[in-house]
Amino acid sequence: MDSTLRRTWAEIDLDALAHNYRTLRARMGEHARFLGVVKADAYGHGAVEVSRMLEELGAEYLAVSSLDEALELRQGGVGLPILQLGLTPADQTAQAMACRVTQAVWSESAAQAFSQEAQKAGGTLKIHIKLDTGMSRLGFSCDEEHFADSLEAICRVCTLPGLEAEGIFTHFAVSDESDGVSQDYTLRQYRRFSAMTEALAARGAAFAIRHCANSGAAAGYPQFACDMFRPGIVSYGIGHQAAELGLRPVMTLKTVVGAVRELPEDTAVSYGCTFRTARPSRIGVLPIGYADGLHRVLSNQWQVWTPWGAAPIVGRICMDMCMVDLTDLPQVREGDEAEVYGVHNSVNDAARLAGTIAYELTCAVSKRVPRIYYRGGREVARELLLRG
Numbered sequence: 001m002d003s004t005l006r007r008t009w010a011e012i013d014l015d016a017l018a019h020n021y022r023t024l025r026a027r028m029g030e031h032a033r034f035l036g037v038v039k040a041d042a043y044g045h046g047a048v049e050v051s052r053m054l055e056e057l058g059a060e061y062l063a064v065s066s067l068d069e070a071l072e073l074r075q076g077g078v079g080l081p082i083l084q085l086g087l088t089p090a091d092q093t094a095q096a097m098a099c100r101v102t103q104a105v106w107s108e109s110a111a112q113a114f115s116q117e118a119q120k121a122g123g124t125l126k127i128h129i130k131l132d133t134g135m136s137r138l139g140f141s142c143d144e145e146h147f148a149d150s151l152e153a154i155c156r157v158c159t160l161p162g163l164e165a166e167g168i169f170t171h172f173a174v175s176d177e178s179d180g181v182s183q184d185y186t187l188r189q190y191r192r193f194s195a196m197t198e199a200l201a202a203r204g205a206a207f208a209i210r211h212c213a214n215s216g217a218a219a220g221y222p223q224f225a226c227d228m229f230r231p232g233i234v235s236y237g238i239g240h241q242a243a244e245l246g247l248r249p250v251m252t253l254k255t256v257v258g259a260v261r262e263l264p265e266d267t268a269v270s271y272g273c274t275f276r277t278a279r280p281s282r283i284g285v286l287p288i289g290y291a292d293g294l295h296r297v298l299s300n301q302w303q304v305w306t307p308w309g310a311a312p313i314v315g316r317i318c319m320d321m322c323m324v325d326l327t328d329l330p331q332v333r334e335g336d337e338a339e340v341y342g343v344h345n346s347v348n349d350a351a352r353l354a355g356t357i358a359y360e361l362t363c364a365v366s367k368r369v370p371r372i373y374y375r376g377g378r379e380v381a382r383e384l385l386l387r388g
């Protein structure tokens, strides 16, 4: 680690990613393609490096949520098919085609607009039809009331010039919850998905790639693998289902003990004086704050993991720094590394304390934090997202 980078950094373990990839593939069966969800900079892990690794491992597809994210991957030399799950303005159809993006299509009017633009550009846009089976986000409605209309609309979309309908998919709302009500909801979503794809097939609209399984379904319903599955969070080895599947966290967020202070009893620490020492204390000052992605709501709640054990965060987390109590860890020295999230200090636990999900915490690791990529215990790449 260069001294200039030795502040706060994220170690990305590509061997853990490979392990998770293989474990998930084995779980879902040999016929299901693997679509790696690398939106939001691969949940904060770095989309280009993660995608290159998934491509090398044999993944068949990637997914992003904006055209810019797809462009970044193409510029990074990623050749795999890319599904754009999110909204693309129709006037960007030519760019989508130029970077070989497969576009999700959520309505007939959107399809018509894509069709017109694709014809203008003189080419074909590959599409996957998105079905709304209960998420109430994007998609053709598949509830009883709208089923017949959606069936007709999708049949028309499939004949539009300039479009090639390769796939059809839906997204689950509660597949990661195991209570009975959630299970019923997920099964109903799957029934609607199957009913629509079967009705379409009977009308001659068969799709090469049917897919529905996100991480929750990969964990709880491997029988929903279909032709492809779309794991996001579990492939990064986090979320509440990762451990039971034997998956390993890919990101370790690290910082250093930058300074150690000796403070007398009854000394207030940090903004708002929310913490007071109850005894003469050794307080460590760490160069990580909420601008690095360590949410301020974790003030006085979370801990970092030093080589000698856990040190609780005391007082408010500042923009660029935070303080930890080292009084019970007299061995800790200035310069020692401290794990903020990782194998010893799970981001899942931090998320629970923060009242959120692990997704939000890894996505929040900011561009100031360099990502360092490891394979076989050796650094193979690094990405500093701030302009050098």
Ligand SMILES: *Cc1c(COP(=O)(O)O)cnc(C)c1O
Binding pocket: 037, 039, 085, 170, 171, 213, 214, 215, 216, 230, 231, 232, 233, 234
């Ligand atoms: C984000 C997303 C996924 C991945 O979700 P995870 O819960 O991270 O597995 C899959 N499919 C769609 C449509 C998504 O938007």
